[in-house]
Amino acid sequence: xxxxxxxxxxxxxLVIPAILISLFAQIRVSSAFSKYSKVNTRITGAEAAxxxxxxxxxxxxxxxxxxxxxxxxxxxxxxxxxxxDNVYNSSxxxxxxVACHEAGHAVQYAQHYFPIKIRxxxxxxxxxxxxxxWPLLLFGIILNSPYLIELGIILxxxxxxxxxxxxxxxxxxxVRAINAIKENSIIYDDxxxxxxKSVLSAAALTYVAALLVSLAQMLRLILLFGGRRRR
Numbered sequence: 467x468x469x470x471x472x473x474x475x476x477x478x479x480l481v482i483p484a485i486l487i488s489l490f491a492q493i494r495v496s497s498a499f500s501k502y503s504k505v506n507t508r509i510t511g512a513e514a515a516x517x518x519x520x521x522x523x524x525x526x527x528x529x530x531x532x533x534x535x536x537x538x539x540x541x542x543x544x545x546x547x548x549x550x551d552n553v554y555n556s557s558x559x560x561x562x563x564v565a566c567h568e569a570g571h572a573v574q575y576a577q578h579y580f581p582i583k584i585r586x587x588x589x590x591x592x593x594x595x596x597x598x599x600w601p602l603l604l605f606g607i608i609l610n611s612p613y614l615i616e617l618g619i620i621l622x623x624x625x626x627x628x629x630x631x632x633x634x635x636x637x638x639x640x641v642r643a644i645n646a647i648k649e650n651s652i653i654y655d656d657x658x659x660x661x662x663k664s665v666l667s668a669a670a671l672t673y674v675a676a677l678l679v680s681l682a683q684m685l686r687l688i689l690l691f692g693g694r695r696r697r
Contacts (some may be wrong), residue, residue: 476686484675484682491668491675498668499536502560502661503552507653511553511565518569518646527572531555538564540571542586547572559653559661566647567666570639573646582636588628595624603687615691619684626684629677636673640666 509517512529519527532538532548540547547568551560574582599622607655644663646652653659 474686474690480682480686481679484679488672488675488679491671494602494675495536495665495668495672498665499560499564502563502665503556503558503656505559505661507557507559507658509562509652510555510557511561512555513550514562514647514652515547515549515565515569517650517652518566518643519572521646521650522576522636523619524572524575524576527569528578529554536564538568540575542571542575545572559658562647562658563662563665564669565642566643566652566662567639567669570642570646573642574635575641579635579638581631581638585628585631585635588631590626592624592628592678595621599625603691607611607690612691613649619696622680622687623684626677626680629673629680633673633677637670640670 507514512531515529519525527540527545527547529547529549531554532550534545534550535552537550538548538553547565549568553564571582573579599618601661602614602621606612606616606618643666644659647659647662653662
């Protein structure tokens with residue numbers, strides 16, 4: 467039962483360090499966003515995203531305001547970029563960086579960027595994996611069933627694969643954003659552009675940290691239960 471309470475040694479050796487890295491990443495992105503929210507620009511987040519889309523010849527994507535803090539995202543089903551309150555109408559380096567990153571996702575869909583196609587294909591299976599992996603592991607342990615445990619680990623592995631594919635998608639969206647900002651003179655001075663890069667780099671680290679946490683959990687599960695069938 468120590469497994470359920472996280473008292474096994476693998477948890478302390480593998481998972482806790484990964485969680486600490488994840489916490490550091492969250493702190494860093496909050497700090498970077500706060501710092502560069504004080505660096506003003508001549509353009510709002512919504513205007514920057516609109517200019518990026520126009521430069522790429524994309525006219526069918528709307529830009530809307532959404533409530534919350536850093537709840538920004540691109541919805542490919544409705545072709546809508548939703549920007550949070552502190553991004554949509556804010557004229558800061560942080561707001562422009564986040565808005566252009568989301569516009570970068572819209573460009574990926576418009577240009578049929580291959581990794582995002584792969585990610586979309588595995589989304590339904592990944593959702594099943596995220597919902598069923600831990601219940602299957604739980605029942606497998608209770609019923610002493612190696613088959614249920616292995617199935618749970620495999621389903622959890624699908625979540626890890628999804629996060630792995632997400633990395634190039636997020637990195638590429640940020641690269642597109644920075645290149646478009648420079649090429650279309652959305653931001654002029656180097657200091658402000660440095661702020662945009664810092665915010666996007668900090669945000670990218672959160673995806674890396676999330677992957678590390680999942681990989682640590684996956685390795686922990688394999689080490690704990692991988693040999694049960696053989697025994």
